[in-house]
Amino acid sequence: MHKLESHLCFGGTQEVWAHAASSTSCEMRFSVFLPPQSQNARCPVLYFLSGLTCTEQNFINKSGAQRYAAEHGLIIVGPDTSPRGAGVPDAEGDDIGLSAGFYVDATQAPWSAQYRMHSYVTQELPALIEAAFPATDVRGITGHSMGGHGALICALRNPGRYCSVSALAPICSASRGWGRKAFPAYFGENPDTWRQWDACDLLRASEDRLHLLVDQGDADPFLKDKLQPDLLREACIEGGHTLDLRMRPGYDHGFYFVASFVGDHIAHHAAALKSV
Amino acid sequence: MHKLESHLCFGGTQEVWAHAASSTSCEMRFSVFLPPQSQNARCPVLYFLSGLTCTEQNFINKSGAQRYAAEHGLIIVGPDTSPRGAGVPDAEGDDIGLSAGFYVDATQAPWSAQYRMHSYVTQELPALIEAAFPATDVRGITGHSMGGHGALICALRNPGRYCSVSALAPICSASRGWGRKAFPAYFGENPDTWRQWDACDLLRASEDRLHLLVDQGDADPFLKDKLQPDLLREACIEGGHTLDLRMRPGYDHGFYFVASFVGDHIAHHAAALKSV
Numbered sequence: 006m007h008k009l010e011s012h013l014c015f016g017g018t019q020e021v022w023a024h025a026a027s028s029t030s031c032e033m034r035f036s037v038f039l040p041p042q043s044q045n046a047r048c049p050v051l052y053f054l055s056g057l058t059c060t061e062q063n064f065i066n067k068s069g070a071q072r073y074a075a076e077h078g079l080i081i082v083g084p085d086t087s088p089r090g091a092g093v094p095d096a097e098g099d100d101i102g103l104s105a106g107f108y109v110d111a112t113q114a115p116w117s118a119q120y121r122m123h124s125y126v127t128q129e130l131p132a133l134i135e136a137a138f139p140a141t142d143v144r145g146i147t148g149h150s151m152g153g154h155g156a157l158i159c160a161l162r163n164p165g166r167y168c169s170v171s172a173l174a175p176i177c178s179a180s181r182g183w184g185r186k187a188f189p190a191y192f193g194e195n196p197d198t199w200r201q202w203d204a205c206d207l208l209r210a211s212e213d214r215l216h217l218l219v220d221q222g223d224a225d226p227f228l229k230d231k232l233q234p235d236l237l238r239e240a241c242i243e244g245g246h247t248l249d250l251r252m253r254p255g256y257d258h259g260f261y262f263v264a265s266f267v268g269d270h271i272a273h274h275a276a277a278l279k280s281v
Numbered sequence: 282m283h284k285l286e287s288h289l290c291f292g293g294t295q296e297v298w299a300h301a302a303s304s305t306s307c308e309m310r311f312s313v314f315l316p317p318q319s320q321n322a323r324c325p326v327l328y329f330l331s332g333l334t335c336t337e338q339n340f341i342n343k344s345g346a347q348r349y350a351a352e353h354g355l356i357i358v359g360p361d362t363s364p365r366g367a368g369v370p371d372a373e374g375d376d377i378g379l380s381a382g383f384y385v386d387a388t389q390a391p392w393s394a395q396y397r398m399h400s401y402v403t404q405e406l407p408a409l410i411e412a413a414f415p416a417t418d419v420r421g422i423t424g425h426s427m428g429g430h431g432a433l434i435c436a437l438r439n440p441g442r443y444c445s446v447s448a449l450a451p452i453c454s455a456s457r458g459w460g461r462k463a464f465p466a467y468f469g470e471n472p473d474t475w476r477q478w479d480a481c482d483l484l485r486a487s488e489d490r491l492h493l494l495v496d497q498g499d500a501d502p503f504l505k506d507k508l509q510p511d512l513l514r515e516a517c518i519e520g521g522h523t524l525d526l527r528m529r530p531g532y533d534h535g536f537y538f539v540a541s542f543v544g545d546h547i548a549h550h551a552a553a554l555k556s557v
Contacts, residue, residue, distance in 0.1 A: 013531040015540070066342065259288060265347075
């Protein structure tokens with residue numbers, strides 16, 4: 006594991022690290038913001054999962070999250086969005102392959118060898134963070150777009166592993182929305198396999214009852230065809246989950262939207278994580 | 282003039298525009314953040330000048346300034362850092378030519394025809410902003426690195442035009458620091474011509490008394506050779522200006538530093554601009 010970047014920011018430190026990851030059989034990068042409070046005590050960790058086309062950089066450059074994490078004493082960890090490097094499979098288009106890992110463990114060749122972001126994000130990375138940084142094992146998870154889908158499925162497939170879940174403009178039902186191209190490639194043609202990685206299907210089947218905070222811009226150009234918050238609303242009602250879905254008039258899908266509301270999400274997670 | 286981007290952000294609107302600029306004889310882009318207060322009343326304007334290698338995008342993507350501008354009801358305008366386009370002269374290196382306009386009016390060929398960022402930033406752009414947007418003619422100016430130099434010389438060469446001035450990690454004496462390559466190219470070999478565009482020389486000669494707010498990271502790798510805040514301190518003492526120079530332990534030169542302190546600068550300008 007080696008440090009690539011370290012910058013003071015709002016009294017804490019924004020770092021970027023690289024390490025040889027076994028889940029994905031490649032070098033992975035991740036960002037970690039260490040708030041000032043972590044100099045004196047272990048802090049809970051909020052995982053932020055990014056969207057299509059992003060790396061570990063976009064969120065730390067553009068969201069302004071460090072200010073809120075420093076206020077609340079949360080560590081924020083941001084993994085990359087797919088395996089990368091020589092030999093890692095890719096395909097045409099932004100919504101499959103590199104930068105489009107969808108936080109799943111693929112089962113179909115050629116993807117299955119390295120597109121194992123679910124294992125990486127839920128197991129390998131937290132184990133590393135909790136061993137190498139002043140972090141507790143109290144975890145929250147959130148994300149944007151594909152990363153919102155990721156946050157939901159990580160929480161739903163791993164009951165008890167995250168104390169809080171939220172999402173910004175999530176892909177609510179990847180198999181019916183923005184994952185329609187990636188899911189058949191990663192899992193094959195049988196739709197039953199897709200349901201195991203689709204947040205809406207998982208919400209219907211879950212025995213856990215989640216309390217979800219979701220923000221969504223109503224001027225988001227991907228709203229109806231690719232994000233589908235109406236499906237999330239229905240699935241939460243059917244599954245008995247609490248959903249605080251806040252439609253934000255006039256906001257689009259980009260980082261100006263994320264920056265505007267990430268402070269609310271960090272406050273939401275801080276309240277949950279610090280009460281454990 | 283045409284709009285290239287418009288995004289809701291913290292209840293206001295982050296826009297990017299392009300227009301045919303007469304000062305620089307090319308199309309220029311600028312960013313403008315319109316706070317929510319500007320829907321009902323004209324607001325004062327803070328000009329933010331960016332550093333070497335930047336365009337009008339870096340500050341609006343990375344600083345998080347919109348949150349503070351929305352709180353205080355300030356419009357923030359961010360011009361590009363040089364003329365651009367087919368036929369605009371350039372030279373080897375990051376510190377001359379494209380993205381390195383230094384907010385001066387060059388006098389030497391081939392630069393003198395279009396490298397007229399001083400006229401653009403202090404005259405043409407404010408006239409356009411005050412005609413086309415809900416802006417008053419109450420102006421503040423700030424900037425980062427080369428843009429900090431720009432803010433200082435714009436205020437010093439145009440007494441009464443700006444009600445408040447500040448800078449983040451400014452090039453304090455361009456002719457002795459980070460402008461050592463650009464200044465002879467833009468103004469010729471006679472150092473007397475450089476002094477007319479050097480903040481420290483202008484501070485010594487100014488009849489106005491400025492109250493300057495400056496933040497500077499003490500782990501900034503450009504501190505001693507290229508930024509030289511010690512020269513600024515001396516020039517302010519000699520010229521009788523008030524300087525609040527805050528050395529920030531451990532901070533470097535990048536946007537994590539800018540993001541950490543831009544809120545203080547916006548509050549400083551808001552207090553001055555709203556008391557006019």
